[in-house]
Amino acid sequence: MQKSYDPSKIEKKWQTVWEKKKVFQTKDKSKKPKFYGLIEFPYPSGDGLHVGHVRSNTAMDIITRKKRMEGFNVLYPIGYDSFGLPTENYAIKTGVQPEIVTKKNIKIFRKQLKSLGFSFDWDREINTSDPKYFKWTQWIFLKFLEKGLAYKAKIDINWCPRCKIGLANEEVIGGNCERCGAPVEKREKEQWMLAITKYAERLIKDLDTVDYLEQIKTQQKNWIGKSEGTLLKFQISNSQSQNNEKMEIEVFTTRADTLFGVTYIVLAPEHELVKKLIADPQFQISNKEEIKKYIKDSKNRTEIERTNEEKEKTGVEIKGVKAINPANGEEVSVFIADYVLANYGTGAVMAVPAHDERDYKFAKKYNLPIIEVISGGNISEKAFIDYGMLINSKNFNGMKSEEAIKAITTQFGKSVVKYKLRDWVFSRQRYWGEPIPVVHCEKCGIVPLKEKDLPLKLPKVKNYEPTDTGESPLASITKWVNTKCPKCGGFAKRETDTMPNWAGSSWYFLRYTDPKNTKKFADFKKLKYWTPIDWYNGGMEHVTLHLLYSRFWHKFLYDLKLVPTKEPYKKRTTHGMILGEGGEKMSKSLGNVINPDTIVKTFGADTLRVYEMFMGPFDQAISWGENNIVGVRRFLEKVWKLQFKVSKIAKTNEKLETLLHKTIKKVGEDIESMSFNTAISAMMILANEMEKEPAITKKDFEIFITILSPFAPHIAEEIWSNLGNKSLIAETKWPSFDKKKIVQEKVTIMVQVNGKIRAQFEAERDISESVAKNKAISLPEVQKWLAKGEIKKVIFVSGKIINFVI
RNA sequence: GCCGGAGUGGCGGAAUGGUAGACGCGCACGACUCAAAAUCGUGUCUCGCAAGGGGUGAGAGUUCAAGUCUCUCCUCCGGCACCA
DSSP states (O other), X not given: OOSSOXXXXXXXXXXXHHHHTTTTOOOSOOSSOXXXXXXXXXXXXXXXXXXXXXXXXXXXXXXHHHHHHTTOEEEOOOEEOOOOHHHHHHHHHHOOOHHHHHXXXXXXXXXXXXTTTOOOOGGGOEETTSHHHHHHHHHHHXXXXXXXXXXXXEEEEEEETTTTEEEOGGGEXXXXXXXXXXXXXXXXXXXXXXXXXXXXXXXXXXXXXXXXXXXXXXXXXXXXXXXXXXXXXXXXXXXXXXXXXOOEEXXXXXXXXXXGGOOEEEEOTTOHHHHHHHHOTTSOOTTHHHHHHXXXXXXXXXXXHHHHTTSOOOOEEEEEEEEEOTTTOOEEEEEEOTTSOTTSTTSEEEEOGGGOHHHHHHHHHHTOOOOOOEESSOTTTSOOOSOOEEOSSGGGTTOBHHHHHHHHHHHHEEEEEEESOOOEEOOBXXXXXXXXXXXXXXXXXXXXXXXXXXXXXXXXXXXXXXXXXXXXXXXXXXHHHEEEOTTTOSEEEXXXXXXXXXXXXXXXXXXXXXTTOSXXXXXXXXXXXXXXXXXXXXXXXXXXXXXXXXXXXXXXXXXXXXXXXXXXXXXXXXXXXXXXXXXXBXXXXXXXXXXXXXXXXXXXXXXXXXXXXXXXXXXXXXXXXHHHHHHHHHHHHHHHHHGGXXXXXXXXXXXXXXHXXXXXXXXXXXXXXXXXXXXXXXXXXXXXXXXXXXXXXXXXXXXXXXXXXXXXXXXXXXXHHHTTOOSOGGGSOOOOOOHHHHSOSEEEEEEEETTEEEEXXXXXXXXXXXXXXXXXXXXXXXXXXXXXXXXXXXXXXTTTEEEEEO
C-alpha cells in the first residue's frame, strides 16, 4: 500500500483491470431493468479532446456508474461523428485523405477518453464515416426516397461564398454562415430535400410525452413556429386566366379581424404571380422596368442587408394592377416588397397599416391610406396591434377581435395552420460526407441504388477543393461518376452531392444497440430492449437542430415499423459550456485552450473529473479556473489519508453516523438532479468530519468510498482494494440510507423576536411548543427583548424556530 | 422587439418561505521547520470598543419571517428575429 496518493500509478492500473474484466461491457439480455444513458458523440477534430467533452462525459459517467451499482443493466456507449468540414478543409490544405486524418484523430480521442476512466462499452464504438456504418445512413435515405419524403427541388438556397457550400436555414445565423461567419447569399440550385415539414405537427405535439427541460421544448416549438390563421383570396380586377376565371392573390393572415382595414396588397419579389403579371398582356403595367430592377436588386442583396433594413422598407407598386377586397369589394393597390418573405405563408400579405407596424411604416413612406378598424389605439401616431373592438367593418362592427377572426374566416376565407419550419436542404457539394446513393439515368431518371450495392463508398481523389460553380469535388471523378443504371443497365451518372453532417448523427443512438449488425441497421428486438434512451445529455447548441432532425428520422422509422417508439429520447438535459479563464470561448486564436492531457498528467484524471463537476452548476456556462483545481486535489489527498485511519477498534458515534446517512441521501439525490457540485461539497464535509475523528470504522469508510466512486473511480477502486476487498467497487452495491439515522435527536431551536434572531438553545427534536416557549422565555437574551413589549403572538415551527411577535 | 435564464463576499458558488454566505479558492495569523514548501489549526460580508445596526441589482408589496413569493424597473447571458 502506497503511503502517498499518486494517480499516475493507480489510474492506468484500474483502467486496465476494468478493460480486462469487461466490467462495462453490456449484455443485450438481462433480468435487470435497463438504463440507456447517452452523450453526444464527439467530432474527432485534430485539436483533440476538449475539457467540455470531459464535463459532459463525466456527468453521464457518474449517472451510469450509479445506475449500475443500483442494479441496472446499463448501456453507456461512445462513438465518433466523423464526417465534417474541418477534416475536409485540412485535406484541401494538405492533400492528406480525410479518411486517414479521421483514423488518426479517432485514435487520439480514444486514448484520451480512456485515460479519463469513463465506463463506456468500448465494444460498441461506432464511427459515422465507416462504410459499415454509413451503409445504413444511405439505406435510410433510400427509405425516405421510397416514401416520397426525399425529393429534388430547384430552390433558392443559402450559399456561403467562402465555404462554397449550400447551407440549411438552420445553419444560417443572423444572415451569416454558421461556420465561417461570411454573409450568406441566395443561389438557385437543384438540391435534395427531406420533407420534415410533413412531421411538423407531430414534432410539436409529441413534446408533451417527453421529459425535456422546458426551455428545450420551447426552443423546438419556436423553431417549428406554428401559427394558426386564415387564407383569404383577393381577386385581381379586370383579369382573366385561361379557364375564364379571375386571377387571384392568396394571402395568409392571423388577423382576419382587420380585413376591412386592408389598403394594399404586398407580394414577395420572388412570388410566381409577379412574373405572370408582368408577362400578361391584359395588364397595362406602366413601370415594368422598375419592377424588374427591384426584383433583381433584392436578389443580389444578402440576408444581412435585407434584415438590416429594418427601419427603411422598400417596395414598388405594380401600376395597372388592382386587387379586390373580398369583404367590401373595394379595389386596393398591389406592391412588391422584400419585407414580405417568399417562403412563409403564401408569399403575399394583405397590408393593414393601422394595425401592423411593418405595414404602418411602409404606408407612411409611400403615402398609402391608413384605415382604423380596431378601436383602442391612436393610429395617427403608431399602429395599434392589440386586439380590440371592430369599427368601420360593416356588420362586424362591435365584435371583439377573437370573435371577428372566426366570423370573418368563416364568411370570406378558410382557416389554416402554417409553420416557419421548411423542408430540410439535404445536399452538400462536398467530398467528406455520405454519398447520396442514387444515379441519374437518361432513360429512367433518378434511380436509387440497390440495397446490395450499399455502401456506396467515396472514391479517392486528389483535389478536395469545392468548385465555384457549386459542384461537389466528386463531379470531376469521371471514373466514379460514370456508371450503369441499376434499372435498365444503360449509361448513368452518379449523384455527386453528399449528405450534410446531421445525417449520421440523426440515428446513431439506434446503432449502439446493435453496432455490428450487417443485415439491418439494428435488430428490432434489441431496439425494443434498449430504446427509448432513458437520459440524453448534450449541449444547448444542439437543442434545436440535432434534436429536431433525429426526432424526425426516428418518427419516420417508427412509421415504417422499424423502431418501436415514437420518440427517441425520454429525457434530455443540457450542460453549460466551459469557457476560458477570462470568460471567452476557448479557442486556438485566443490561446486559452486547456488540454485535458496536461491536467491528467499534473493532477490526475480523478482530480480533473471531480473538479469539472465541482466548478459550478452543471447546466451553466463557467470559466476555467486553474486555481480551484488544487482544492479538489487536496480533497482527494485527504480521502487517501483517511484510509489509514480505518481501525478495528474504532466505534461509530451518532454524530458521524447521522452525517454519513445524510450524505448518502444527498449524493444520491444530487446525482439524479445533476447537482454534482453540491454532492461533492457534501462529501467534502463528510471527509472533514472523518478527519477529525481519531479513528473510523471500515464499514463507514467503505460507504463513503462507494458514494465517491462514480466521481473518482480510480482512487475509490484503489482504496477499496487496499481495504482488503477482492471485488471491484464498480460492481458493488450503491448504499442505502437509513431514514431513522438521518433524523437528529438534538436540534438547535432559534428564538426570534419580531422575526429577528435573538437567541438559540439545544433541544430534543420533538420538543413541544409549550416547553419550547417556556425555555425560550427563560433565556436572558430573550427576556431583554421581550421586556420591550407585550407578546401578541407566538409562532412555533417544530424543531426549528420559535418567534415572538410583540 | 419577442421568448427563456440569471444578478448573493476578493473569486467559483451554497441556501424545502425559517441561523444568508455551506463547500472550495484566495488572504491573514498561529503550529511544525534552521528555513521554505507541503500539512494541520484559527479567523475571514460590513459598520461598531461593545451593546447593537446594515446587508443577496434598484424600488415597492405580501408575511410573524423574503435571497426565495407578487408587481415595477435596471443590467448581463442565451435563443429567435420583417414569420404577416
